[in-house]
Amino acid sequence: MLSLLNLLAFLALAxxxxxxxxxxxxxxxxxxxxxxxxxxxxxxxxxINAVLVNGFGQRKLFKDKKSGLMHLVxxxxxxxxxxxxxxxxxxxxxxxxxxxFGSSHKYFSLFEEWTVFLMLCAMVYAFYxxxxxxxxxxxxxxxAKAAFxxxxxxxxxxxxxxxxxxxxxxxxxxxxxxxSPFSGVITAAFSGLGKIAGTVLFYxxxxxxxxTVFSFMVFVPQSxxxxxxxxxxxxxxxxxGPVGRLKKIDFDDEEVEEYGVGKIEDxxxxxxxxxxxxAECGRCTNMCPASVTGKTLSPMSLIVKLRDHLTEKGAxxxxxxxxxxxxxxxxxxxxxxxxxxxxxxxxxxxxEMPNLVGDVITEEELWACTTCRNCEDQCPVANEHVDKIxxxxxxxxxxxxxxxHEATRYFQNIERQSNPWGINRKExxxxxxERDDIHVPTVNEVEEFEYxxxxxxxxxxxxxxxxxxxxxxxxxxxxxxxxxxxxxxxxNSGDTARRMxxxxxxxxLCEENISNFQAYGVKKIVTIDPHAYNTYKNExxxxxxxxxxxxxxxxxxxxxxxxxxxxxxxxxxxxxxxxSCYLGRYNNIYDIPRKILTSxxxxxxxxxxxxxxxxxxxxxxxxxxxxxxxQGKRINxxxxxxxxxxxxxLIGSNCPYCLTMLTDGTKAKEAEELVKTMDIAxxxxxxxAG
Numbered sequence: 095m096l097s098l099l100n101l102l103a104f105l106a107l108a109x110x111x112x113x114x115x116x117x118x119x120x121x122x123x124x125x126x127x128x129x130x131x132x133x134x135x136x137x138x139x140x141x142i143n144a145v146l147v148n149g150f151g152q153r154k155l156f157k158d159k160k161s162g163l164m165h166l167v168x169x170x171x172x173x174x175x176x177x178x179x180x181x182x183x184x185x186x187x188x189x190x191x192x193x194x195f196g197s198s199h200k201y202f203s204l205f206e207e208w209t210v211f212l213m214l215c216a217m218v219y220a221f222y223x224x225x226x227x228x229x230x231x232x233x234x235x236x237x238a239k240a241a242f243x244x245x246x247x248x249x250x251x252x253x254x255x256x257x258x259x260x261x262x263x264x265x266x267x268x269x270x271x272x273x274s275p276f277s278g279v280i281t282a283a284f285s286g287l288g289k290i291a292g293t294v295l296f297y298x299x300x301x302x303x304x305x306t307v308f309s310f311m312v313f314v315p316q317s318x319x320x321x322x323x324x325x326x327x328x329x330x331x332x333x334x335g336p337v338g339r340l341k342k343i344d345f346d347d348e349e350v351e352e353y354g355v356g357k358i359e360d361x362x363x364x365x366x367x368x369x370x371x372x373a374e375c376g377r378c379t380n381m382c383p384a385s386v387t388g389k390t391l392s393p394m395s396l397i398v399k400l401r402d403h404l405t406e407k408g409a410x411x412x413x414x415x416x417x418x419x420x421x422x423x424x425x426x427x428x429x430x431x432x433x434x435x436x437x438x439x440x441x442x443x444x445x446e447m448p449n450l451v452g453d454v455i456t457e458e459e460l461w462a463c464t465t466c467r468n469c470e471d472q473c474p475v476a477n478e479h480v481d482k483i484x485x486x487x488x489x490x491x492x493x494x495x496x497x498x499h500e501a502t503r504y505f506q507n508i509e510r511q512s513n514p515w516g517i518n519r520k521e522x523x524x525x526x527x528e529r530d531d532i533h534v535p536t537v538n539e540v541e542e543f544e545y546x547x548x549x550x551x552x553x554x555x556x557x558x559x560x561x562x563x564x565x566x567x568x569x570x571x572x573x574x575x576x577x578x579x580x581x582x583x584x585x586n587s588g589d590t591a592r593r594m595x596x597x598x599x600x601x602x603l604c605e606e607n608i609s610n611f612q613a614y615g616v617k618k619i620v621t622i623d624p625h626a627y628n629t630y631k632n633e634x635x636x637x638x639x640x641x642x643x644x645x646x647x648x649x650x651x652x653x654x655x656x657x658x659x660x661x662x663x664x665x666x667x668x669x670x671x672x673x674s675c676y677l678g679r680y681n682n683i684y685d686i687p688r689k690i691l692t693s694x695x696x697x698x699x700x701x702x703x704x705x706x707x708x709x710x711x712x713x714x715x716x717x718x719x720x721x722x723x724x725q726g727k728r729i730n731x732x733x734x735x736x737x738x739x740x741x742x743x744l745i746g747s748n749c750p751y752c753l754t755m756l757t758d759g760t761k762a763k764e765a766e767e768l769v770k771t772m773d774i775a776x777x778x779x780x781x782x783a784g
Contacts, residue, residue: 100297101187104304111308118315119323122370125408132362137334144329144476154474157708158377161223164216165474168247171213172322175254178206179307182257186300190265200273207255207276214251220244231376239317240374246310253303256280260299263292318374325475328371331364332476336632338467338680340481343488343597354488354595358404358450365482369401371475378469378479383711383733384462388726391462393469393479396455400482403454407447451486451494460486461498464729465593465716466675471707487595500721501594508599512585513551514720523581525553525560532567536581537614543578545570545644546611548621548630551586552750558757559750562622565779566646572782573658575649577620583610587626592633594717604637611641620644622775624676624749625715631681645677647748647774651686654693661781664696667770669777670742671699672733672756673709674749687748687774694781700740710736712747712755719751734759737769744770746777 147153152169156162184191192199221244224232232240259280262269266289269281284292314322333339341362343353355361378393379385385392448454460483469479490496507516526534537543547570553563570577588603611619619641621627631643653659669691677683684706691697704710713729723729734756737745745760747753753773760766 097187104183104186107304107308111311114312115315118312121408121412122315122320122324122405124412125404126363126366126370128359128404128408128411129361129363129366130359132364134331135334140334141330141332144332145326148474148476149326149329152474154472154476157472160219161375164219167212167216171209171216174209175206175213178210178254182254182300182303185257185261186297186304190261200270203270204273204275207258207274210251210254211276214248214255217244217247217251221248231380242313243317243319246306246313249306250303250310253299253306256299257296257303260284260292260296263287264289264296318372320370321373321475324367324371325373328367329476331367333364333478336628336680337470338465338480338628339632339636340484340592340597342636343601345598345601352489353492353597354490355482355485356451356489356493358400358407360489361482361485365478365485366404368477368482369397369404372397372401372477373475374398375474377472377474378477381468381472381708381710383464383466383468383713383729386710387729387732389458389462390456390725391459396459396479396483397477399454403448403450410447451489455486457490457496458725460490461501461717461721462725463716464675464711464713464718466711467679468675468708468711471679484593484595488597489595491595492598497595498721501717504594504717504720505591505596505599508586508588508591508603512603513555514586514590515555517555520582522549522554522584523579525549525563528560529564529568532564533571534567535578537578537583538581540576540578543576545575545577545618545620545649546614546616546641547577547579548587548619548623548626549579549584550621550623550626550750552754553622554584556750556754558754559622562750562753562773562775565773566622566650566775568779569650569653569659569775569782573653575653575658580610580614585610587623587629589625589629589633590717590719592629593715601637604634608634608637608639611639616641618642618644620646620649622646622748622750622773624674624681625751628676628680645681645683645748647677647687647690648683650775650778651690654690659778659782661694661778662783663781665694665777665781666696667744667777668698668700668740668742669744669746670702670737670740671705671746672702672712672737672752673706674747674752675709675711675715677748678709679707687746690774690778691746694777697777700742702736702740704736712749712752714751714755719754728759728762730755730759731762734763734765738763738765742769744772744777746772746774748774 152162152166155165181191181193193202195202223229224240224244255276258274258277262277262281263285267281269278269285271278284295287295314320344350372394374394376394379395382391382393451457451460463480463483465480465484467480470477491501504514507514511517511519513519513522523536526532534547535543537546547567549563552559554560585606586603587607588600591603592600619630621630622645624645627643627645630639630641650659654661671688671691673684688699691699702709710733711729712733713723718729734745737756745756747756750773753771757766757771760769760771
């Protein structure tokens with residue numbers, strides 16, 4: 095009779111918990127469906143690889159090795175103990191039940207107990223990191239739900255061992271310290287209680303385990319633990335192809351009245367899956383240059399606020415669904431629907447939802463982003479923060495016409511003179527006149543050329559950056575390379591305009607540039623600017639560009655290998671090398687610049703603590719080069735301080751924007767007399783003979 099009552103109680107609890115779980119999962123499915131359909135590129139090989147490497151392989155998690163190991167134990171332990179859970183459930187109805195594994199069952203028990211014990215150790219370590227070590231990134235979201243997860247999982251694992259331990263006492267069995275080592279200790283410690291007390295405690299801990307399992311099951315979909323369900327889907331459905339590539343807007347679509355994302359449902363479904371995949375681990379914010387220097391932007395907070403807003407609005411919009419229980423509604427929808435019984439359309443019209451841009455996400459947050467992708471590179475579930483920020487910027491710029499005054503001036507200068515300063519475009523090639531030891535022809539001065547040297551606005555007009563293009567021109571002359579520049583016909587690449595949200599201006603420049611390239615039969619492009627390099631290589635092809643695109647460091651290394659140029663003069667410098675975001679995280683080029691520096695006699699490379707894929711942004715990307723920093727510490731100063739810790743004689747870079755920011759940073763630290771700042775091309779030129 096007792097077993098029957100136990101079974102009925104269990105079935106009632108399991109049925110109700112499963113019902114609630116299904117409703118919650120279905121609600122999130124409906125919320126994601128509110129978004130726009132996204133173009134799905136099949137590319138199954140790349141998608142499956144992403145799931146295997148970052149899902150089952152946990153690669154991104156091992157950027158923090160201690161945390162990575164902890165999560166690896168929890169990830170695989172979770173799957174393993176599900177098998178043991180089935181056996182434990184049956185034990186509650188059939189005394190002494192074991193899977194029919196025969197003599198091999200003892201090995202199953204050994205494996206199960208060690209798995210549970212390691213999971214318990216992992217959760218104790220998680221508690222230590224959050225509440226004793228107080229790891230910075232975990233303090234960003236230190237709330238009751240995080241505490242509940244730790245308590246629940248510790249209870250879950252402990253109750254398994256306690257249940258198995260008291261089962262032995264209930265059955266009158268002796269402890270087995272080899273095949274059941276941890277439950278065996280419990281059995282031995284409480285063996286004097288007797289069978290009756292052992293039976294009572296067995297069911298106490300059996301029910302504690304069952305209640306914890308089902309409570310956690312209902313908790314998961316409505317908390318950060320939802321990433322356990324969404325992460326693998328997110329990895330599979332993430333955008334494929336070049337990282338950071340932005341969506342093209344069709345300006346010929348006359349039905350479109352607003353551009354960018356002004357409402358949560360304007361995001362694609364693919365982007366909305368990101369929101370529920372977020373683990374709130376804080377890795378993104380911990381590495382964000384804006385966040386660590388005191389700006390209002392926190393990539394994690396941005397995702398969480400978008401997720402909560404989607405849940406709130408989704409509950410309102412889908413409230414008429416018979417499958418939608420009241421507890422999945424947001425507070426506004428719940429109070430209104432329960433009070434008045436209004437239909438979904440009436441609720442949607444009556445409930446005053448906060449504005450996505452301005453209320454949920456502030457303008458200060460959006461304009462603080464440098465688009466460096468450090469957040470995305472760190473994210474273990476492949477969330478893409480930057481494209482969401484740019485979509486929201488697009489709404490501000492192209493729909494509301496609302497932007498910082500520096501951005502307005504930038505756009506006007508690009509439109510009028512195709513450079514950020516508004517300098518007369520006819521002065522674009524004057525930099526050639528400052529050195530008589532270099533030969534730099536325009537496309538109109540030669541019959542044919544192999545490479546179009548894209549100088550860019552920085553190289554054309556900025557005095558410091560002109561030295562970079564002059565050095566690279568000298569290198570090309572030494573290597574015997576056939577090249578030409580567009581001269582005064584060169585326009586802006588449009589990359590910065592696109593990242594600042596002005597997609598219309600970007601596409602206009604893109605079409606003009608491609609037309610120009612085609613008119614001069616351009617087949618190969620080389621540039622000193624990683625931003626132009628990225629957009630020409632990864633974004634222009636969608637608009638019709640057919641050309642090979644190179645960064646100047648790629649060709650310098652190629653020519654060194656071919657023997658076209660030979661660094662022979664000793665350059666006695668201890669160089670703190672800075673990785674630019676658009677060459678590094680956007681295009682995965684880290685080793686080539688280092689190989690170039692290593693080939694130069696006398697050079698010693700000093701690696702900053704944050705280097706390669708973890709390198710900190712200089713602060714210029716995403717249009718921040720042209721917008722004054724008014725919050726917190728200047729990003730370029732923080733980066734220069736990291737370099738100065740190594741006591742270098744020179745800070746090296748591969749980007750004119752980075753070089754400008756680093757130079758300004760050394761001046762701010764009053765170190766410009768002690769530490770030089772140079773581009774790799776300038777360093778190589780110093781080492782060439784003649």
